[in-house]
Amino acid sequence: MHYYSLFGWNVASEFELPELFxxxxxxxxxxxxxxxxxxxxxxxxxxxGIGFQVKPSHYQLNIEGVARFYVVKGKEIxxxxxxGIDFKEVKVxxxxxxxxGLCHLRNTLPIHASAVAFQxxxxxxxxxxxxxxxxxxxxxxxxxxLALNDDLSPIMFESNQAVLKQGVARMKLWPDALSxxxxxxxxxxxxxxxxxxxxxxxxxxxxxxxxxxxxxFVLCPNIYxxxxxxxxxxxxxxxxxxxxxxxxxxxxDGLEIGQEHFRKCALLSNQINLYEIQQPRTVSxxxxxxxxxxxxxxI
Amino acid sequence: xxxLASYPKSGSTWMRVFLTNLLCPDDQPxxxxxxxNTYGANDNNLIEHYxxxxxxxxxxxxxxxxxxxxxxxxxxxxxxxxCLKIHQTNIDANTGKAYLSxxxxxxxxxxxxPLDVCISLAHHQKWGIDESIDFMNNDKAVxxxxxxxxxxxxxxxxxxxSQHYLSWKNTVSQMLLIRYEDMQEKGLETFSMISEHLxxxxxxxxxxxxxxKSEINLLQKQEADVRFKEGSIANRxxxxxxxxxxxxxxxxxxxxxxxxxKHRAVMKELSYL
Numbered sequence: 001m002h003y004y005s006l007f008g009w010n011v012a013s014e015f016e017l018p019e020l021f022x023x024x025x026x027x028x029x030x031x032x033x034x035x036x037x038x039x040x041x042x043x044x045x046x047x048x049g050i051g052f053q054v055k056p057s058h059y060q061l062n063i064e065g066v067a068r069f070y071v072v073k074g075k076e077i078x079x080x081x082x083x084g085i086d087f088k089e090v091k092v093x094x095x096x097x098x099x100x101g102l103c104h105l106r107n108t109l110p111i112h113a114s115a116v117a118f119q120x121x122x123x124x125x126x127x128x129x130x131x132x133x134x135x136x137x138x139x140x141x142x143x144x145x146l147a148l149n150d151d152l153s154p155i156m157f158e159s160n161q162a163v164l165k166q167g168v169a170r171m172k173l174w175p176d177a178l179s180x181x182x183x184x185x186x187x188x189x190x191x192x193x194x195x196x197x198x199x200x201x202x203x204x205x206x207x208x209x210x211x212x213x214x215x216x217f218v219l220c221p222n223i224y225x226x227x228x229x230x231x232x233x234x235x236x237x238x239x240x241x242x243x244x245x246x247x248x249x250x251x252x253d254g255l256e257i258g259q260e261h262f263r264k265c266a267l268l269s270n271q272i273n274l275y276e277i278q279q280p281r282t283v284s285x286x287x288x289x290x291x292x293x294x295x296x297x298x299i
Numbered sequence: 300x301x302x303l304a305s306y307p308k309s310g311s312t313w314m315r316v317f318l319t320n321l322l323c324p325d326d327q328p329x330x331x332x333x334x335x336n337t338y339g340a341n342d343n344n345l346i347e348h349y350x351x352x353x354x355x356x357x358x359x360x361x362x363x364x365x366x367x368x369x370x371x372x373x374x375x376x377x378x379x380x381x382c383l384k385i386h387q388t389n390i391d392a393n394t395g396k397a398y399l400s401x402x403x404x405x406x407x408x409x410x411x412x413p414l415d416v417c418i419s420l421a422h423h424q425k426w427g428i429d430e431s432i433d434f435m436n437n438d439k440a441v442x443x444x445x446x447x448x449x450x451x452x453x454x455x456x457x458x459x460x461s462q463h464y465l466s467w468k469n470t471v472s473q474m475l476l477i478r479y480e481d482m483q484e485k486g487l488e489t490f491s492m493i494s495e496h497l498x499x500x501x502x503x504x505x506x507x508x509x510x511x512k513s514e515i516n517l518l519q520k521q522e523a524d525v526r527f528k529e530g531s532i533a534n535r536x537x538x539x540x541x542x543x544x545x546x547x548x549x550x551x552x553x554x555x556x557x558x559x560x561k562h563r564a565v566m567k568e569l570s571y572l
Contacts (some may be wrong), residue, residue: 052350
C-alpha cells in the first residue's frame with residue numbers, strides 16, 4: 001500500500017501515484033484507492049451522461065478502453081483498469097474528473113481553478129479550459145509563491161471559514177508555457193503519450209495547512225480588444241459568477257446536492273473578493289497580467 | 300432549436316443576424332454581439348459544461364468522439380429558441396458513416412460559391428489565396444490546431460469543400476439548402492423559406508423589416524465601433540464586403556481552374572458553373 005496526502009486527506013492507494021504528496025501511514029485513512037472490478041452500469045443511477053453516472057453518494061466514470069472508476073461515498077475509489085493500458089492514461093482521468101467527483105462527495109465546493117498561497121491566504125484562478133490557469137500558477141510559483149493546486153481546487157469550510165489545501169503535486173502545461181518559464185519539454189514528463197502537455201512539479205509541500213480563501217480571479221478572454229483589465233464583481237452578479245466556476249456542475253443534480261451547493265457558494269461569496277480579468281487573446285501581455293494579479297493579491 | 304450547418308465563411312453569421320432581427324424585433328437593428336442564443340459545436344465550453352471531460356487533455360480523435368456524442372444529445376437540453384452552429388463535415392472519412400445520423404430538428408445548410416469563399420477564408424485566416432484554395436481542396440482539412448495554447452475552440456474536420464456539402468445533403472433528409480447568393484438576390488423569397496422551415500409564420504412585412512435591419516453596411520458600422528466577439532484573432536474585420544462575384548476581379552484563371560476542377564460536379568449542381 002502507498003500513502004499520500006491529497007487536499008489534506010490521508011489516502012491509502014494500491015496504485016503508486018508519484019504525482020501525489022507523501023502521506024502518513026500512521027494517520028487514519030480517509031480515502032482508499034483500490035483495484036476492483038466495476039460493473040458497466042451504476043445501479044439506481046439518478047443521472048446518466050456521456051461517460052458518467054451518478055446517484056446520491058455515488059459517482060461512476062466509464063472511459064472506454066482505459067478504465068472504469070467508481071467513487072463510493074467519498075471514501076473509496078475503485079479502479080477497474082483495462083488490460084494492457086498504460087497507467088498514465090488512467091491517471092489523466094483519475095486526477096481530473098474522478099477527483100472532481102470525489103470532492104463533490106466529500107462535501108467540499110470544488111472550483112475549476114488553480115490556486116496559490118500568499119501571506120497565509122489562498123487565491124484562486126478560475127476560468128474555462130485554455131484560459132491559462134495552470135500557466136499563471138506556474139509563473140507565480142517562479143515568483144516565489146506557494147503553488148497549491150492546478151485546475152481543481154476544492155474549498156472546505158472549517159467552522160464556516162472557506163479554506164484551501166494542497167492537492168496534487170503536479171501541474172499540467174503546454175510547451176509554450178514551459179518555454180515561457182525557461183523550461184524545456186521533456187518527453188518523459190508528458191501526461192499522455194499522444195498529447196503535447198507536460199507535468200510540471202509543485203515545488204514546495206505544505207500539505208497539512210489550510211489557507212483561508214481571500215480572492216478568486218476569473219480569467220476571461222478579452223474578445224473585444226488587446227487590452228488587459230480587471231474588474232471587481234459585487235452584488236447579485238457575484239454569486240451567479242461564482243456558482244459558474246464550480247467543477248463538474250453536471251454532477252450536482254444527480255448527486256442531489258443542489259441546495260447544499262448553493263449554500264456553500266453563498267457562504268463563499270460573502271467571504272471573498274471576486275475579480276474578473278479580461279485577458280488579451282495574445283500571450284504578449286502575460287508578464288503584465290502577473291504584475292496586475294500580484295498587486296490585487298496584496299489589497 | 301435548429302441546426303445551422305455551413306462551410307466557414309459562407310454566410311451563416313448573416314443568417315443569424317437576420318433571425319435575431321426576426322425573432323427578437325426591436326426598434327434598433329440587432330447588435331452583432333447580442334445575436335440569438337447560439338451554441339458553437341466546437342466550443343469547448345459545451346464539453347466542459349455537459350460532460351466530465353477536460354477538453355485540453357483529450358486527443359483530437361477523442362475530442363471528436365465526445366463532441367459527436369454530446370451533439371447528438373444536446374438538442375434535448377437546449378432552450379427552444381437556440382441555434383446550434385456547426386462547421387464540421389457530417390461524414391467520417393474513415394468509416395463513411397454520418398457523425399450525426401439521427402437529427403430530428405430543422406437544419407439549414409448555407410452554401411456559397413467556393414470561388415468567393417476562398418477569398419473570404421483567406422482574409423479571415425490571414426492566408427494567401429493559394430493557401431486558401433489548398434485548404435478547400437484538401438480531403439483532410441481541419442480548421443484549428445490541437446497544439447494551440449488557447450483551447451477555447453476545438454479543431455473541426457471539414458474535408459474538402461464539395462464533400463462538406465455532400466456530407467450534409469446525403470445524411471439529413473430535412474435539410475433546407477440555402478444559397479448565400481439567393482439571400483442577397485432573392486431576399487424575401489429566401490428568408491421566407493427559412494422562416495417557414497423553422498416553423499414560424501411571420502408576415503411578409505416582418506420579414507422585409509428583419510432583412511432591412513440585417514444589411515451588411517449596418518453590421519460593418521457596428522463592427523467599426525466594437526469588435527465582433529466571434530471574429531478571428533487573426534483579423535479584426537469579420538464583416539468584410541458581403542458581396543457575390545468578387546472572385547471575378549481577384550482570382551487568376553489558374554486559381555479559378557484549381558477550384559473548378561476539384562469541385563466541378565457540386566458547383567454545377569448548385570449553379571455556380
